[in-house]
Amino acid sequence: MMPSTAMGSPVYKEGPASMPFNSQSRGEATSARDVVDAVNPPRSDYLQLEGLAKAFGATRVFQDIQADIAQGEFITLLGPSGCGKSTLLRSIAGLTALDRGSVRIAGEDITHLPPRKRGIGMVFQHYALFPNMRVADNVAFGLRMQRVEREARRHRVEEVLRLVELEAHADKYPHQLSGGQCQRVALARALVVEPQILLMDEPLSALDARIRRHLRDQIRDIQKTLGLTTLFVTHDQEEAMMLSDRIFLMHQGRILQQGDAEQLYTRPVGRHAAGFMGHYNLLDARQARPLLGHHGEQGQVALRPEALYLVAQGRDPVKSAELPPNAGPGCHGIIRRRRLLGNVVRYEVACGELLLNVDVLNRSARHLLDDQDRVVVHADLDEVQELGA
Numbered sequence: 166m167m168p169s170t171a172m173g174s175p176v177y178k179e180g181p182a183s184m185p186f187n188s189q190s191r192g193e194a195t196s197a198r199d200v201v202d203a204v205n206p207p208r209s210d211y212l213q214l215e216g217l218a219k220a221f222g223a224t225r226v227f228q229d230i231q232a233d234i235a236q237g238e239f240i241t242l243l244g245p246s247g248c249g250k251s252t253l254l255r256s257i258a259g260l261t262a263l264d265r266g267s268v269r270i271a272g273e274d275i276t277h278l279p280p281r282k283r284g285i286g287m288v289f290q291h292y293a294l295f296p297n298m299r300v301a302d303n304v305a306f307g308l309r310m311q312r313v314e315r316e317a318r319r320h321r322v323e324e325v326l327r328l329v330e331l332e333a334h335a336d337k338y339p340h341q342l343s344g345g346q347c348q349r350v351a352l353a354r355a356l357v358v359e360p361q362i363l364l365m366d367e368p369l370s371a372l373d374a375r376i377r378r379h380l381r382d383q384i385r386d387i388q389k390t391l392g393l394t395t396l397f398v399t400h401d402q403e404e405a406m407m408l409s410d411r412i413f414l415m416h417q418g419r420i421l422q423q424g425d426a427e428q429l430y431t432r433p434v435g436r437h438a439a440g441f442m443g444h445y446n447l448l449d450a451r452q453a454r455p456l457l458g459h460h461g462e463q464g465q466v467a468l469r470p471e472a473l474y475l476v477a478q479g480r481d482p483v484k485s486a487e488l489p490p491n492a493g494p495g496c497h498g499i500i501r502r503r504r505l506l507g508n509v510v511r512y513e514v515a516c517g518e519l520l521l522n523v524d525v526l527n528r529s530a531r532h533l534l535d536d537q538d539r540v541v542v543h544a545d546l547d548e549v550q551e552l553g554a
């Protein structure tokens with residue numbers, strides 16, 4: 166694995182996305198960016214991926230990758246393990262050679278440039294800091310490679326450490342820091358050379374849940390402050406939805422769907438997309454008839470667990486949901502399993518040959534249904550996604 170410092174010495178290129186760290190607060194940085202944006206509005210095709218393909222021997226890792234990414238956009242590559250996310254990121258960085266296609270930044274073809282000349286910063290899952298160097302020296306490394314003069318270097322390191330809220334830790338060694346702090350050093354190290362594009366490969370995966378949420382929000386704040394075009398790899402759907410302007414959902418080396426979190430969550434384009442986003446119930450149209458009324462005999466339908474409603478036997482008003490205006494006919498069932506997911510309760514309900522996941526807000530213990538309780542399940546027909554054959 167290559168430490169991010171290897172990518173931490175791109176040639177600084179003038180351009181609106183490369184914000185100098187010249188302000189004391191995020192507020193000032195934002196207004197500086199606004200001025201730049203007004204003079205030179207962000208381009209919608211800042212990073213262009215055209216027909217990218219890569220195979221390792223007989224293993225096709227990705228193909229036909231086509232995307233335009235706007236300046237300042239935060240894109241997440243989301244998909245299951247092995248779908249090609251990391252290899253795609255490494256190919257954009259120049260760490261892995263492409264078989265086909267081209268990568269352009271601001272119109273310039275960088276496909277054949279070596280990594281250090283691409284103007285790309287990279288942060289990896291494992292931060293790989295230099296253990297014998299203090300935080301400030303770890304961060305300054307890329308600037309030293311660029312032969313930035315000592316005083317300017319010190320100034321830039323101070324500013325970027327302030328940005329990642331580590332200014333008090335500048336003189337510590339990596340072993341004196343927590344995992345989250347080390348990852349912030351890695352981020353600072355990538356940012357200090359003012360890259361045009363930031364690539365992040367599962368930077369939060371090795372951290373515990375609380376730190377992970379905090380750092381996630383911090384990354385997004387910093388990215389917005391700098392207006393930095395960013396590609397972020399994750400297999401965590403919630404992380405993708407919280408962070409992204411747009412999500413690229415990948416499956417077996419292709420981008421299945423590109424869109425914002427709402428589009429991906431509520432309008433999946435097919436069964437693979439529905440299978441990955443949310444916890445969709447995927448049903449054959451024929452099987453789903455008792456639940457949906459007449460809905461054709463062909464293809465599949467997808468229904469989110471929160472688009473299903475439970476009415477308890479005897480219509481116990483405390484335990485029964487209020488139905489939506491366009492509710493389906495209703496299907497008798499039995500609760501097979503109940504799982505508390507925190508603020509949501511997920512019921513597994515057997516309705517004849519259908520096994521359905523139904524999510525209900527966990528209001529209080531009084532509202533809970535028990536295993537073996539008899540219920541009627543209704544679907545909100547406005548939320549049915551027809552997926553075709």
Ligand SMILES: Nc1ncnc2c1ncn2[C@@H]1O[C@H](COP(=O)(O)OP(=O)(O)OP(=O)(O)O)[C@@H](O)[C@H]1O
Pocket residue numbers: 221224226244245246247248249250251252253400
């Ligand atoms: N250097 C390599 N040589 C041969 N095969 C490779 C190499 N790197 C990756 N692969 C294969 O390419 C496919 C995609 O791997 P990649 O790491 O890009 O997926 P991913 O979506 O990032 O998965 P994960 O989330 O598990 O990291 C996998 O089948 C993997 O085994």
